[in-house]
Amino acid sequence: MRSKLVPIGNSRGIRIPKALLEEAELTDEVEMRVVDGELRISPVEPATGATLFQLSEGALSDWNRPEEDEAWAHLQ
Template identity: 55%
Template sequence: MAYLVKIGNSRGIRIPKLLIEQAHLEGQELKLEVLNGGLFIAPINEPRKGWAESINTLLACHGEEVIDSEWLDAELTVDDESEW
């Protein structure tokens, strides 16, 4: 069970530790949404957060990938006798 507590002029939600652990909310930035007359609480999911920095770091360390132009310039062929 969670409880509302007064925090200045606002209210906060006191959520039991077990629920926080089960929902993986510890240390997460949360989004709140009113849903079906209730309050939905979930961590903000940013699956690609940090990708640009990681790519730039890899490029700085290893340089850009060499393009295999032999395959890019190869003619496309059709093998009608293949069975799938």
């Protein structure tokens, strides 16, 4: 299927037919990347509670540093 690029400010956009949106399961937010010269658009996977917890747990794994505790104490 062909589509024309339309000007949107300094960028360009495309109109994606409803049938393609439904088939690709695209909603309000998409991930775009270029692979081997092709623009690939894919749905964004919603973050689950487990994913958010894993990210938080990893971010806090190095918290036990004395300089951070001292800096935090000065803020309180």
